[in-house]
Amino acid sequence: MDTRSTILAAAEPLFDRHGYTATGMDRLTAAAGLSSRTLYKHAGSKAALMAAVLAEREGRFMQRIEVASVDALFAALDDWVREEGSRGCLFLRTQGETGGDTPEIAAVVTAHKQAFRARIAEIVAAELGGSGDASLAEQILVLFEGATAAAVYRGPAAVAAARAAAATLVAGARR
Amino acid sequence: MDTRSTILAAAEPLFDRHGYTATGMDRLTAAAGLSSRTLYKHAGSKAALMAAVLAEREGRFMQRIEVASVDALFAALDDWVREEGSRGCLFLRTQGETGGDTPEIAAVVTAHKQAFRARIAEIVAAELGGSGDASLAEQILVLFEGATAAAVYRGPAAVAAARAAAATLVAGARR
DNA sequence: CCCAATGTAAAACGATCGTTTTACATTTCA
């Protein structure tokens, strides 16, 4: 594994579990097994490192939701939550921590949410056929975000509830 | 207004907009117009101050959702978002920032979410009559959390979508 | 065989962190 991947793999769980601001560079360098100078050479800055972690996470996440149905979308979230735990959306948490004041972070968050929303619209369109239903897509988006957020304190039950609700809404939109 | 209220009123928007960790005590004292010693006398510590802010916020929030129908619940959220803006649930954001490692904060977050969930169960029970529908209540909870989270980047449209979805689910549960 | 270049470790940078202490007004009561 190359240095950059080592850095990102070490940084992601730290940022995820302790937050962006509360995670110091010394903890990041220790986890990566590198000197701070090496880490800065590859990452540029703490904000850039966070942005890179988010970009890598987006790739992994978007791959997970390459599905063809709404039910499969929530099944994928169920898998994600069971494998990675549920501490809420890292993108939104980081955006909240920085107040949107860190351009590199704000940019990757905005890009991710845009791509995420487009992906859901595609899935809904595939499910319903035709041009798709914009308001149903927004409802599915809200259910997905809600499952992610509520899973923090409700666990997988929140995902199950969202999945059932989505099924009802899709069935309603079909007829 | 007494000193404690002054402190909380000054601290809440700072924590809300810049996050818990990124908001320094000097900014808090400056906003409250007090010396750090006075602030510490009344608040105890930064974590205790954050916990007090959350406790006060819970009172305000829970008062807002003293409603008798699911639709009124989302109408209340719509008001909240338009008046206070949408930066996501402060309780979950703070819990995320601290990783659950700050007992005073974790306690107030847990208590709030428990009360919040109970309140939704009551509303659903009032709407449906009888003992209530546990799985519908969980779905409404997820929609509420989802609207709160998605409103960060979708604005009031997320609340509207959640409201419409909730209406569909409630109507389905009625028959 | 030496020199330039590359990569790392670790010390050091000023700044700021949350918190405590010191110093000084003002007030309260005997």
Place this chain on the structure above:
DNA sequence: TGAAATGTAAAACGATCGTTTTACATTGGG
């Protein structure tokens, strides 16, 4: 009126923040 007490402002605390610099190995080419 004088002494104890209260409340505040501001300096100072050690610790840690993100980042840069210094010092030192190791390596590749002329």
